[in-house]
Amino acid sequence: MAFREAGLPLDMIPPHVKPCGPIVLDVVPAEAQDGELAMWLKKASTMLVNLGSGVQYDEQMARAMADALVPVLQSTNAQALWKLSKIGEYSDDLLRPLENYVKSGRLRLETWLNVDPVLLLRTGKETAPVWHANALSEGFMASLTGEEARA
Structure with missing residues (x-):
């Protein structure tokens, strides 16, 4: 989750302070966290839609994302x-345009991801993240390899 206090603007960075990007640990491979999901990711290029652990979709937000996914698929x-975590009570009818993609296995809807997002982005084929781009930008970290990621 993001905290307003963590985003304070600094006009000057003291010389003893070394800024560092998101700290993302590769602790356990995705295959060990959720082998079935890791295998699914290897089937085709994948778009990971994950707006963060604190984001819950109300009906309007869910409809907007569903409408955005249809033309891509x-x-x-x-x-x-x-990763679709709902807030409030509303019908799943808004997902009807995506029904065939769910049935065919091209779209997975999960309320929670059992695998660290950065590890999901590093498995299988090419992946494209759709995320909230805060300080914990897994999409950016997943694009780094080797020494870049450790710098």
Whole structure:
């Protein structure tokens, strides 16, 4: 979760302070955390839709994301993994345009990810993250390899 206090603007960075990007640990491989999901990711290029652990979708937000996923899935052979945690009571009818993609296995809807997102992005084929881009930007970290990630 993001905290307003962590984003204070600094006009000057003291010389003894060394800024560092998100601290993301590769502790356990994705295959060990959720082998079935890791295998699914290897089937096709994947779009990971994860707006963070604190984000819950109300009906309007869920409908907007569902409407955004439809043309991507229609125009590509990609698959999508959408972390959809709902807030409030509303019908799943808004997901009806995605029903065939869920049935065919090209779209997975999960309320929680059992694998660290950065590790998901480093498994299988090419992945494209859709995320909130805060200080814990797993999408950015997953794009780094080797020495870049350890710098």
